[in-house]
Amino acid sequence: MEIGSVITELSGLVDRELVRVCDRYLSGPAPLVKAMRYSLEAGGKRIRPGLVLLTSDLFGGSRQAALIPAAAIEMVHTFSLIHDDLPAMDNDDFRRGRPTNHKVFGEATAILAGDGLLAFAFELIAKHYPGSAEQATALIRELAEATGPGGMTGGQVLDMTFGESGRDLAAVEKIHALKTAALIRAAVRMGAISAGVADLSAVSEYGLNLGLAFQVVDDYLDQTSTQGDLGKRTGKDGDANKPNYALVAGGTQAAYDRAKALVEAAKAALTDFGPSAEPLRQIADLVLTRKK
């Protein structure tokens, strides 16, 4: 199957699973549930849950089981988008082509919608993951570590304070590793855990490099695309002291070269897997060529 069709199929699966778990398990005051679902069901590339599913596939895991951690990681990703967009943070008005959560529901509800999605993600795994308790605990550990102060949340703090203590590439890559790559690495690890695999080293290496590449390309696109293309404000990294790889490395060509090397490293980590890893390799190639 063409990778484009695979991605379309996976994002459809994920979209339906998100609706299913919200319909079935999400309860709470109507304005909160509405705000949570507004951002969760706004679409998006569904990269992280797609990686959970494809990595589970790679090891022969059950799709049905992997859908729960897939839904949970997309909730965590959505939580981070809602909080990052807040006026106190990046102050963005558009996301995925729609007004951001706080523009629609107000700042207080947006903060709580993010909080609610984060807690609900862990509840979903702890309560509804169909595999063993050992697997559920391992999945939660991965997701929590990648989300917390040593992962995404820490990366956002460094992102906001970038420039205060130097603007070099090492600082940029540290931020990319925490803010973006930690959760993408967690996605492939969670897929492998769901499939019952113990040795996570190869997929971790793949996920880390893919995550770093993804963010370098994001930085590159911020410089070269329009809001119409991306569904969010672009060129914004030039407004402020932002850790944009292209800006710090001195140009979009340098960023492209770096992303290409990272994609190669991601694919190299999968050498031992043969043809069954083809979808993951093609996803890596797509990260490099994507336009949005």
Place this chain on the structure above:
Amino acid sequence: MEIGSVITELSGLVDRELVRVCDRYLSGPAPLVKAMRYSLEAGGKRIRPGLVLLTSDLFGGSRQAALIPAAAIEMVHTFSLIHDDLPAMDNDDFRRGRPTNHKVFGEATAILAGDGLLAFAFELIAKHYPGSAEQATALIRELAEATGPGGMTGGQVLDMTFGESGRDLAAVEKIHALKTAALIRAAVRMGAISAGVADLSAVSEYGLNLGLAFQVVDDYLDQTSTQGDLGKRTGKDGDANKPNYALVAGGTQAAYDRAKALVEAAKAALTDFGPSAEPLRQIADLVLTRKK
């Protein structure tokens, strides 16, 4: 032992456990870790973790094991205080006698410090709870449910929108149940789970009534105390459309009577336990007579 001494001992244990787990397991950018620890280590009554430990004691559980869920629930409580105090929410400047998190570290870092504490709480249980994976999963389920849209986060949304659709006692009690009692009920359930107990009905009944009583007394104290007594702004519920039991019920006497009945109901739930439940009964009495 006098209940006052028991509480002093327990809060000392909890304080030391919080420092221990942060020293040992909390890593991330220094400004974030500092903001997280500022609020976490600001003291407070440590009611929720104390209830985890005492309920574990009641069933002969291991104190050492119960300290991990105890620390985790205090992290979740602290996360909720940091977010509730934000300008977009209750906009409070003082908490536990000190400037609130956002007054010291700024709004963005305060939001992220809360997020970080929430994720770290789940990481702590998933990674470091010394009991079985089944217990760890059950503990996370309790904590996540009590925190999420069907618990505390939902309660905060209802709190903010109180008055928009009527100001009656039923609405006030619904908010108290979600915003305060859910996490206190979770505390005793987590203590029982940590001790390996399956039948959580009696302690759940105790926890729910205790939690409701706790919030009614909070409302009562808001009307009758000063900032010097409580370490936070008082009389604030009169400023706005706040779900304060004393205000809605028509006076502090009505609130006191309701709190007394709830405390009796909490104690009645423990009838079958005999003398071993004495500390939990005395805690209930203390909730009624507390001045801060």
